[in-house]
Amino acid sequence: MEERGLKIFVPEEEEPGKDSSVFYNKDMKNNRDISWAALKVFREKVEVPEFNIADALAASGIRGFRYSGQGNIHLNDTNPRAIESIEKGLEENDIEAEVSESDANVFLSENRNFFHLIDVDPFGPFTPYLDSTARAANYQSFVGLTATDNAVPAGSYKKTCMRRYGSTPMKNALMHETGLRIYIKEAFQNFARYDKCFDPKICWHERHYTRVMGRVTESKSRANRTLENIGYMSFCPQCRWRKLERVDKCGHCGAEVKVAGPLWTGKISDQRFTSEVLEEMPEDWESREIVELLDSEAEILTPFYDLHKMASSTGLMAPKREDVIENLREKGYPVSRTHFTPTGIRTDAPLEDVISAMKD
Ligand SMILES: C[S@@+](CC[C@H](N)C(=O)[O-])C[C@H]1O[C@@H](n2cnc3c(N)ncnc32)[C@H](O)[C@@H]1O
Structure with a gap:
């Protein structure tokens, strides 16, 4: 060969x-x-x-x-x-x-x-x-x-x-x-x-x-x-909030989070x-x-969002990835695609702004 x-x-x-x-x-x-x-x-x-x-x-x-x-x-x-x-x-x-x-x-x-x-x-x-x-x-x-x-x-x-x-x-x-x-x-x-x-x-x-x-x-x-x-990642199974830190409660909805790590x-x-x-x-x-x-x-630290999973947890229709990226970029946030999945985006925007970009 x-x-x-x-x-x-x-x-x-x-x-x-x-x-x-x-x-x-x-x-x-x-x-x-x-x-x-x-x-x-x-x-x-x-x-x-x-x-x-x-x-x-x-x-x-x-x-x-x-x-x-x-x-x-x-x-x-x-x-x-x-x-x-x-x-x-x-x-x-x-x-x-x-x-x-x-x-x-x-x-x-x-x-x-x-x-x-x-x-x-x-x-x-x-x-x-x-x-x-x-x-x-x-x-x-x-x-x-x-x-x-x-x-x-x-x-x-x-x-x-x-x-x-x-x-x-x-x-x-x-x-x-x-x-x-x-x-x-x-x-x-x-x-x-x-x-x-x-x-x-x-x-x-x-x-x-x-x-x-x-x-x-x-x-x-x-x-x-x-x-x-070296640290931990917290993830809220309710609203999909995530943070590269060990916390007890979700910073968005207050639910109990899952923690991975170190x-x-x-x-x-x-x-x-x-x-x-x-x-x-x-x-x-x-x-x-x-x-x-x-x-x-490379420069965006927050773990990526899968827009399809976000759609099912928020009850929204899955929006086009490029539209969400453009919306968040217009708001001044660092945002990109991710190599992990074609339905994902990576951004340091807070979760509420990711959701509002999906709605927009
Ligand atoms: C996944 S293959 C390597 C593939 C190769 N690097 C490539 O890119 O095509 C793993 C190789 O490790 C060898 N191997 C397994 N255990 C080993 C060990 N303890 N020391 C050295 N070679 C080992 C196997 O014979 C096999 O050829």
Whole structure:
């Protein structure tokens, strides 16, 4: 098979999964496109004599192949058939890389502070690899973490979420934003344990996966300051009021609220970074659409509103998203679409103004 002009040697399958002899999922192309562009942006900001890149769970090697030309590539996987695919791919694509067949935790832990980019793209959660990623991350590095256990921090398995992430999730229209914020919190706290600070730069949710990408710096004081961004999210099931803070009663109708967390209460992407990522991405890549949305919503903190859900709780007809956006913009509020759902908007306007914009 091919992806963006690179040859990949894997059996063609209907449903790639854990049992694939060598895993390759073409539906993760957007994830790889955005990760490639994010690396380009980060790469331009760092001046080091050698830039070391780790694809710690490489499967066919496609991620690492796509990062070629940006540094010294290290590809690792435990599966001997993956190693064969990687070696064939390197030869056919004329790429040089170091290849190893180790457990990702061993591979990363043996390379303390060595890597400037670490890509962790496992089956399920990234949590089993966080400690070794923090050890292996250089004091100026970039880290990309994929998780496919979305149902857990999105509230379908509360106990598992408590066990795996130490957080209470929330199962409602906001569940994927809650999940993404739990993932970022987990990454941040883990790096903080190693006196490293993780700053989310571009983080998103798409279909069955969530991707968290951010910059790592070795700074205790920065990590201490950033601790402010760990907190809670309150949500009123009656009127859909929400706040990135732990409260007892709804600030709009006074009803009892549901609280999720601890989670990340800061921005989920950095708009300066997402705009640079967009500049790197060719105009005809579909994956641009996700980054355009991330770019437009990056500066707005309040969790998004699903206009269809708002319509059913207020008894109003679901208005056109663009009309609500225009109305709130005219009133001077920051407002945008959101990558979480095509029926959503993100705005810092108070709930009463969102409702009045829907009525208007
Ligand atoms: C989801 S796939 C990686 C997909 C790949 N990054 C891509 O973009 O196509 C996960 C890979 O991790 C490998 N793997 C599973 N457990 C591992 C471990 N403990 N250490 C290293 N590799 C592991 C599997 O063999 C599989 O190839």
